[in-house]
Amino acid sequence: xxxxxxxxxxxxxxxxxxxxxxxxxxxxxxxxxxxxxxxxxxxxxxxxxxxxxxxxxxxxxxxxxxxxxxxxxxxxxxxxxxxxxxxxxxxxxxxxxxxxxxxxxxxxxxxxxxxxxxxxxxxxxxxxxxxxxxxxxxxxxxxxxxxxxxxxxxxxxxxxxxxxxxxxxxxxxxxxxxxxxxxxxxxxxxxxxxxxxxxxxxxxxxxxxxxxxxxxxxxxxxxxxxxxxxxxxxxxxxxxxxxxxxxxxxxxxxxxxxxxxxxxxxxxxxxxxxxxxxxxxxxxxxxxxxxxxxxxxxxxxxxxxxxxxxxxxxxxxxxxxxxxxxxxxxxxxxxxxxxxxxxxxxxxxxxxxxxxxxxxxxxxxxxxxxxxxxxxxxxxxxxxxxxxxxxxxxxxxxxxxxxxxxxxxxxxxxxxxxxxxxxxxxxxxxxxxxxxxxxxxxxxxxxxxxxxxxxxxxxxxxxxxxxxxxxxxxxxxxxxxxxxxxxxxxxxxxxxxxxxxxxxxxxxxxxxxxxxxxxxxxxxxxxxxxxxxxxxxxxxxxxxxxxxxxxxxxxxxxxxxxxxxxxxxxxxxxxxxxxxxxxxxxxxxxxxxxxxxxxxxxxxxxx
Numbered sequence: 001x002x003x004x005x006x007x008x009x010x011x012x013x014x015x016x017x018x019x020x021x022x023x024x025x026x027x028x029x030x031x032x033x034x035x036x037x038x039x040x041x042x043x044x045x046x047x048x049x050x051x052x053x054x055x056x057x058x059x060x061x062x063x064x065x066x067x068x069x070x071x072x073x074x075x076x077x078x079x080x081x082x083x084x085x086x087x088x089x090x091x092x093x094x095x096x097x098x099x100x101x102x103x104x105x106x107x108x109x110x111x112x113x114x115x116x117x118x119x120x121x122x123x124x125x126x127x128x129x130x131x132x133x134x135x136x137x138x139x140x141x142x143x144x145x146x147x148x149x150x151x152x153x154x155x156x157x158x159x160x161x162x163x164x165x166x167x168x169x170x171x172x173x174x175x176x177x178x179x180x181x182x183x184x185x186x187x188x189x190x191x192x193x194x195x196x197x198x199x200x201x202x203x204x205x206x207x208x209x210x211x212x213x214x215x216x217x218x219x220x221x222x223x224x225x226x227x228x229x230x231x232x233x234x235x236x237x238x239x240x241x242x243x244x245x246x247x248x249x250x251x252x253x254x255x256x257x258x259x260x261x262x263x264x265x266x267x268x269x270x271x272x273x274x275x276x277x278x279x280x281x282x283x284x285x286x287x288x289x290x291x292x293x294x295x296x297x298x299x300x301x302x303x304x305x306x307x308x309x310x311x312x313x314x315x316x317x318x319x320x321x322x323x324x325x326x327x328x329x330x331x332x333x334x335x336x337x338x339x340x341x342x343x344x345x346x347x348x349x350x351x352x353x354x355x356x357x358x359x360x361x362x363x364x365x366x367x368x369x370x371x372x373x374x375x376x377x378x379x380x381x382x383x384x385x386x387x388x389x390x391x392x393x394x395x396x397x398x399x400x401x402x403x404x405x406x407x408x409x410x411x412x413x414x415x416x417x418x419x420x421x422x423x424x425x426x427x428x429x430x431x432x433x434x435x436x437x438x439x440x441x442x443x444x445x446x447x448x449x450x451x452x453x454x455x456x457x458x459x460x461x462x463x464x465x466x467x468x469x470x471x472x473x474x475x476x477x478x479x480x481x482x483x484x485x486x487x488x489x490x491x492x493x494x495x496x497x498x499x500x501x502x503x504x505x506x507x508x509x510x511x512x513x514x515x516x517x518x519x520x521x522x523x524x525x526x527x528x529x530x531x532x533x534x535x536x537x538x539x540x541x542x543x544x545x546x547x548x549x550x551x552x553x554x555x556x557x558x559x560x561x562x563x564x565x566x567x568x569x570x571x572x573x574x575x576x577x578x579x580x581x582x583x584x585x586x587x588x589x590x591x592x593x594x595x596x597x598x599x600x601x602x603x604x605x606x607x
Contacts, residue, residue, distance in 0.1 A: 024285045031281030037274035041267075045092040054082035056089040056241050065257045074263055077246070078253045087263050090241040095271070097158040097242070098223035102216055104162030109169020110212060114200050116170075117177025127174075131167040139164050143230065152237045154227070161226060165219050172215055176208040210283045217279030221272045228268055243268050314353075314551075315572045317562020325357040328500055328532050329379070334392035336371070336378050345390060348374045350556040352392075356500065356549075361526060361533040363543040363564065365579070366553035372536045375553075376502050378402070379534070380419055381409035397499065415445045418498040422505035424485035428477035434488050435473035438495060445496040460491040465521055483514035487521065494525060501526075504536045519545050540583060544568060552576045 025031040044051065054072075060080035068075040074083035116124040142164060143157055150156045180186060181204070189199045224243075230236050231244020238245070243264040250260035336349035349371045356362045364372050377383050379394055381401065394401040396417065401409070413419075421427045429437060438457040442448055448456065454473075461469035464487040477485060486506065493501050503522070507515040523546055526533055535547055543550055543564060551561040552575065560573040571577050 025281060028281050028285065030277050031285070034274050034278035034281060037270060038278055041091060041095070041271055041274065044088050045095050048088040048092045051088050052082065052085040054085035056081065056085040057239075058082070065253060065260075067257075068259070075257070075259070077249050077260060079249075083246075083260065083263060086241040086246060087267065090243050090246055090264065091267060093154065093240050094224060094227060094243045094267075097154050097227050098220050100155065101158040101162035101165065101223040102220045104159060105165040105219055106169050106212065106216055108163065108166035109171075110173050110208070112166075113170045113173025114177055114204060114208075117174040118181055118196070118200055118204060124174075127170065131170050134164060135167050137164065143226075144235070147235055152235060154237045154240050154242065157230060157236075158223065158227065161223060165222070168219065169212065169215055172211050173208045176211060177204055180204060180207050214279050214283050217275045220275050224268060224271055228264075312559075314558045315560040315562075315576075317560075317566040317572075319563060323357055323360075325359055327355050328358045328360075328397060329356040329534070330393075330395045331355070331375070331379065332393045332395070334375065334378060334394065335390045336374050336383065336387060337390045338386045339388070347390070348387075348556055349378065352553070352556070352558055354551050354558065354561065356532050356534055358499070358532055359526075359530045360549060361535060361547045363535045363537060363547035363550040364553060365537055365540065365543055365550060367538060367579075370553040371556035372538075372553055373504055374556075376419075376504055376534065376536050380413060380417060380502060381406065382413075382419075414441055414498070415496050416498055417500045417502065418493040418496065420486075420489055420493045420501060420503040420506045422508045424482055424489050425477060427489060428485060430477050432476075433473070434475055434477065434480070438473075438488070438492055441492065442495050456495065457491070460495055461488070463525070464488075464491045465517070483511075483517065486514075486518055490518070490521065490525070494529060494531070497529075498531065500532045500534065502534045502536070505538070506535075507539075507542065522546060540579065552579070 025035065052073075058081060060076065062080065063072065063076045064080045065078060066072055066076040066080075068083075072082050072084065074087065077083055077086070112127050116127040139161070142160060146156060146160045147153075186199060186203055189203060227236070227242060228244035228247060231242045232247045232251070234248055236242050236245050246264040247261070250257075250264065253260060331352060331354050334349055334352040335347060337345040337347040339345055352371070352375055354362065354364070364375065366372050374383070374387070377387075378389050379396075379401065381404065383389075389402040392402070396412070401412070404412075428434065435454065435457060438460070439450070439453045442453040442456055443450065446453075446456075458469045458473060461472050466472045466484060466487055472480060472484065472488065480488070490506070493503075506522070507518050519542065522533070525531070526546075533546070535542065537543060547564045549562065550564045550567050551558045552567075552573065553559070554575045560567065560571065560576045567576065571580055
C-alpha cells in the first residue's frame with residue numbers, strides 16, 4: 001500500500017471515529033441538552049446585531065427603568081438603555097473574554113506540560129518553578145494591579161487571568177504525561193524511529209485529551225464568573241456591555257426594578273451549566289472502551305440471539321483411565337464478546353467447553369490471540385471494560401459464575417479461585433512492600449490477625465523457595481528479581497487456600513533457568529496442596545511438564561482436547577500437528593544457508 005493510500009485510510013478511520021462520537025453525544029440526553037444550550041448561546045453571540053434593532057449603548061432618559069414590552073422586549077435599565085440589546089451584546093463580549101482566557105491558559109499549560117512531562121530535565125524544573133510562582137500570586141490582587149496599570153480593559157484582564165490559570169493545565173498535563181512516558185508502547189514508537197512530535201501528538205496527547213476537556217470547561221466557567229465579578233464591583237470596561245456590568249446596574253436598582261437581576265443571572269447560570277455538562281458528557285464518551293455499552297432487556301436478548309457458535313466440533317481423545325475426582329470447574333459453550341457502537345458483537349471466544357477436575361492440571365494452549373486469556377478472565381470475572389459473557393455457562397463447584405455480580409465474584413476471587421499473572425513486576429504495586437501486599441488479602445479473606453497473617457506470609461515465602469523470607473517480606477518490588485517476584489505472586493495465589501489456580505503464562509517473562517525452577521515449584525505445590533490448576537500457555541514444554549489434560553485453542557475455539565499423554569502420542573487436528581511441527585526439539589538439523597554454500601563453492605573454484 002502506498003503512503004498516500006495509508007494516509008487516506010487513516011483519515012477515513014479518524015473521520016469515522018469522530019462521526020461515531022458525534023452520534024453518541026447526540027444520543028446522550030445530557031450531552032444533547034448541553035449542545036443545544038451552547039449552540040443557542042453561541043448563535044445569540046454571533047448574530048447579536050440581527051437580534052435587535054436597538055443600540056446597546058443608547059441611553060433614553062425618558063424611558064428609565066421601563067417595564068418589559070413595547071419597543072423594549074425586556075425593558076430598560078437605570079440609564080434608559082434597552083436590556084435585550086445589552087443582553088445579547090453582553091453574551092458576545094462575555095463569551096469572547098472567557099474564550100480568550102481559556103484558550104490562552106490551555107495553550108501555555110498544555111504545551112509546557114507536554115514538553116516538561118515528556119523530556120523532563122531542566123525544562124521540567126524551570127516549568128515547575130514558574131508554576132509554583134504563578135500559583136503563589138493572589139489572583140484578584142494581580143487583576144486589580146493590571147487595571148491600575150492598563151485601565152479597565154476586558155481583553156487585558158482576561159489575558160492576565162488566562163496566564164494565571166495556565167498552571168491548572170500544566171499540572172494536569174504534566175502528571176498524565178509522566179505516567180505514560182515510560183510505557184512500552186511509547187518506547188516501541190521511539191525504537192521504531194517515530195519522531196518525538198508524532199509520539200507526543202498521537203500517543204501522549206490522547207492520554208490527556210479527556211482531562212484537558214474537563215479542565216477547559218472548568219476554566220471557562222471560572223472565567224465567566226471572574227469576568228462577571230469584576231463587572232459587578234464596577235471594575236469592567238464601561239464601554240463594553242457584559243453580564244457583570246448588567247448585574248451591577250440591576251443590583252443598584254434592585255428595589256425599583258428587581259426583574260433586571262433575572263436576565264444576566266440566567267445567562268451566567270445557563271452558560272456555566274451548559275459548558276460543565278458538555279465537558280462531562282464528552283469526557284464520558286471519549287473514555288468509553290470502543291463505545292461499548294452493557295445491553296439490557298431486548299437489546300441484550302437480541303445480541304444473545306446473534307451469537308455465532310458455528311464451527312467444527314473439537315477432536316476429543318478417549319480417556320486413558322477413569323478419574324474419581326469430582327469436576328471442579330465446567331465451562332459449557334462459552335461465548336465472550338465485545339459490544340460495538342453499531343450494536344454488533346465482536347466475539348473473541350466462540351463456544352468453548354472444558355472441564356477441570358479437583359487436583360488436576362489442565363493446560364489451555366494456543367497461539368497469541370486464540371482466546372486463552374479471555375477464557376481465563378471470563379472465569380475470573382475480570383473481563384476488560386466492554387467485554388461480557390454473551391452465551392454459555394461457567395459452573396464452579398455447582399455455582400454459576402457468569403451471572404454473578406462483581407460484588408458476589410469478589411467473595412470467590414482469591415478465596416476460591418486465584419490468579420498468577422504472566423508479568424510479575426507489573427502486578428506488584430511499587431508503592432508498598434511485598435509483605436504488606438501479601439498480608440492484606442490474607443487478613444481480608446481468612447480473617448487472621450496482623451501477627452498471624454505475617455507469620456503465614458513468611459511461611460509461604462519460604463515454601464516457594466525464597467532464600468531469605470524476612471528480607472523479601474520487607475523489600476519493595478524493585479528490590480527483587482523477576483524470578484523472585486514470580487515466586488511472590490505464586491505465594492500470594494496460594495495464600496488463601498484456593499481450590500483453583502489460574503496461571504496465565506507464568507513463565508513467559510522469565511529466563512530459561514528460572515522458568516524451570518518456577519515449573520518445579522508449581523508442580524511441587526500442586527501435589528502438596530492438591531489444588532486444581534488451569535494453565536494458560538503457548539508452550540508445549542510447559543504442558544508436557546505439568547499438565548494432566550490439554551485443550552488446544554484456535555481462533556476462539558477448542559479444536560482438540562484430551563489427556564496430555566494421548567495428545568502428545570498422536571495429535572489429530574491439523575492445527576495441533578502444526579504446533580508440534582513448530583517444535584525444533586528432536587527435529588532434523590537445518591542445512592547450510594544457500595548464500596553460505598554458494599560462497600564456499602566460489603572459494604573452492606578460485607583455488
